[in-house]
Amino acid sequence: MTIQWFPGHMTRARREIQEKLKLIDVVIELLDARLPLSSRNPMIDEILQGKPRMIVLNKADLADPAVTEKWVTYFKNEGITAFPIDASNGTRVQDIPAQAKVLFHDKIQKQLNRGMKPRAIRGLIVGIPNVGKSTLINRLAGRNIAATGDRPGVTKGQQWIKIGTEMELLDTPGILWPKFEDQEVGYRLAVTGAIKEQVINIEDVAFFAIKYMTQYYWDTLQERFELTKKPEDLDVPDEIVQVMEEIGRKRGCIMSGGRVDLEKTSGVILRELRAGKMGRFSLEVPLSFML
């Protein structure tokens, strides 16, 4: 379920996370590898107040691997360790407890020096709706414990889930709101399904996606739908609409009278994109790599 965020929700979400932060040692900031900045909470630094953290780029199976590598370097340059994972298949999720140990190394060493047995490192996963928090918790726990669905107001007894012998994870993730500051960010989020189509017009989202794919991933788009004509001028909306219509015809999205049903076509486009059927793609590249 996608939440519509209002100032009241944001304040409450923030308060809930800050309550949880008191209990934990390490934050696992989960971002969508296809759009790490747009899927990042705009106030995250302020909210985390210097807690040790790692950035985990989820859904890396859907993202362009070359671009994901650039994001890893980008965050490294910002002083934060980042790495890609695929929570659905479990790829690299074990790097999370390993990285937690690295972040916590000094404290563990101190405990050992005092002759104490180090206690388990306590972690919290935070991220925007739909980024894969529950999937990751389940994957790390090795069984189904985290409830899926996002209800920031719901409070229930919190539990620690053991991840191996050296880490524990809070079973309820911290749910954050995405950026809302510009339309482009909204479209990117909507393409991945992080914002429901009820909020943004589905045909506009599919138009944005097709324009983007035409510009950066034309070959995969063309191959998937056996497209015949690449738009010459991406700034001419009609040319993009023609691509959408060709896709609609290929998928049988035709209204009575023979016209292409653009709404239905848009649904097909977004479903196939989100399922990775149009190949792997990233919706954002770090600015420093574009210059």
Ligand code: GDP
């Ligand atoms: P949450 O709202 O952050 O808890 O997100 P969920 O865990 O409910 O995941 C949202 C959707 O993304 C679900 O359909 C998951 O199956 C899917 N998902 C989560 N992680 C991955 C991943 O690494 N790769 C892919 N392809 N899908 C994922």
